[in-house]
Amino acid sequence: MALAYGPETRHHRLPAALRAPFEARTWREFGYLVIGLPLSVLSFALSIAMVSLGAGLVVTFLGIPLLAAALCVCRGFGMLERARARGMLGVEIADLPPVRRRSGSGLMGWVGGVLKSGESWRHFLYSVLHMPWAIFAFTIAVAFCAYGWGLLTYPLWRWVFPVYAGVDGLQLYGDGTHTFFLDSPVEIAVTSLCGLFFVLVTPWVIRALVTVDRLMVRGLLSPSRLATRVSELESDRGVVVDTAAADLRRIERDLHDGAQARLVALAMDLGLAKEKLLEDPQAAAAMVDEAHGEVKLALQELRDLARGIHPAVLTDRGLDAALSSVATRCTVPVRVEVDLPTRPIPAIEGIAYFTVSELLQNVSKHSRASRATVDVWRVEDRLMLQVTDDGRGGADVTKGGGLAGLTERLDAVDGIFAVHSPVGGPTTITAELPWRG
Incomplete structure (x- = not known):
């Protein structure tokens, strides 16, 4: 399998604690929390109002379609939240599959599909639960950010108080007899240091807050495993x-x-x-x-x-004899090693046979190799196939090619197909199939 290399590690002169207040990530996450409050309030108000109205009218014909419409509104806000999470938090989350219509067609089939969809009700739950959290997260984030930058820059705007308020500085304490203003150089310096502390802490507070948002988005707005599995099986x-x-x-x-x-x-x-x-x-x-x-x-x-x-030798004698027969028709010498304690079911055995057969045909036609090997073995509940050659390499799983067809065929039975073929060779192609013996 080809190796994937990540981006180069960047070396910074400043430590992370000092860089964090100025990083784009911090301001994106802060913007996510700020924008999330009005969206969450709107989503909460609409979903609660429509669901309550639909539940109240459920004894009439209008209640059920109204409930379905309310859930669709929740799904629409969920789609917006997933887009925000991708763009501003970098959360990798898939879109929901289309609503599966239940028995019947037309409007009622669609209504039944929406009402019986677990994703729809999880979106409604998200609308209900996220609003109080959005208020809390908005308040904490804005308070930390405002107090931090406000106190840090206090020396720059302290002049406002004597000019427009007639006092010496920011009032820290006051009652009928005593007042305390931040006006001396030491007090101003301490105020700025407190602001610096808040500025440095704010990014980490924001990251802790958006961690909860990430969990809520992944847990309530992502497709369920069952729905994902159904979509994969349909494909x-x-x-x-x-x-x-x-x-x-x-x-x-x-x-x-x-x-x-x-x-x-x-x-x-x-x-x-x-x-x-x-x-x-x-x-x-x-x-x-x-x-x-x-x-x-x-x-x-x-x-x-x-x-x-379906070759008769495969049915009668299994993969060892069948693959040895295929190897004799290859234009280069092929060493075949099959180490299987028992035989898998005929369907998996047939897919394994035709996979190796097509790979050896590619070796004959395109590889310019001098030799090749075929290894077949079992690892727990997986049937492993590996075909290697010392040819020129460059094999690629491109759409419409033979290797892409093999990938789709193996995907259909929960298999895995991996190609490692650098230019100049050698080529190693590994396939995994479920055993199902």
Whole structure:
């Protein structure tokens, strides 16, 4: 598998505690908390009002569609929150799959799908729970930021008090008889130091607050594992159906262009030979001999076609013998090592066979290798395949290519396909399949 390298580590002269107040991340997270308050209040007000109204009218026909509309409003705010979390917090979170319509069609099918969707109710729960947290987080973040920068810059704006308020400085304490103003140089310096403390602490307070937001977004607004799994299975089912249809078209084309065409020509040749049997026996014998050769070619094509569908050696003797047979047809020497205690189910065995078969065909056609190896073994509940060659490398899983088709075929059965093929070689391709023995 190709290695992924992260960005280079940047060396800073200032420690993180001093850089944090000026980093873009701090201000993005601060903006997230500030913007989150009005959005959360609006989401809370709309969702509570609409759900309450829908619940009150549930005895009538209007209540159920209104509840569904309320949940859709919550889903809309959830979509906005996911976009904000991606852009401002860097949270990797997937969008929700479309609402699955329940029994029925039209409006009621859609309403049933929304009301029975767990994601919809989790979005409503987010709208209810996030509003008090947004108020708390907004208050803490704004207070720390305002007091920190305000106190730190106090020497720059202290002149406002004597000019416009008629006092010597910021009043720290006052009652009917005593007042205390921050006006001496020492007091001003201490005030600035307190502000510096708040400025340095504020980024970490903000990061602690947005950590809760991250947890809420991931926990309540992300697709459930079940919904994600259903979406993956639907996609895999489409891949399986498309693959099966393509295989059927290939078989039909091979039959039509190969064996069928030869059998039609054979029938015509035998008809002509029958007509010449009495008039010219030697010519008829020559035509029958030619027809005999056509029969052999047709049988060979049918055997090749049957082997491409499911080879008999795989059914009778398993992967070891079948892969050894495939290796003999490769244009380079291939060493095959199969270490399996038992046999997996026929479906997995067939996928493993055709995966190795196609990879060895790629070795023959494109690799310019001098040798190759095939290793098959079992690790716990996984069937492992690895094909290596010493060719020129450069193999790539691009959409529409043969390797991309293998990736989709393995994904359909919860398999994994990894390619490590640097330019200049060598190439190592590893596949994992569920055992299911």
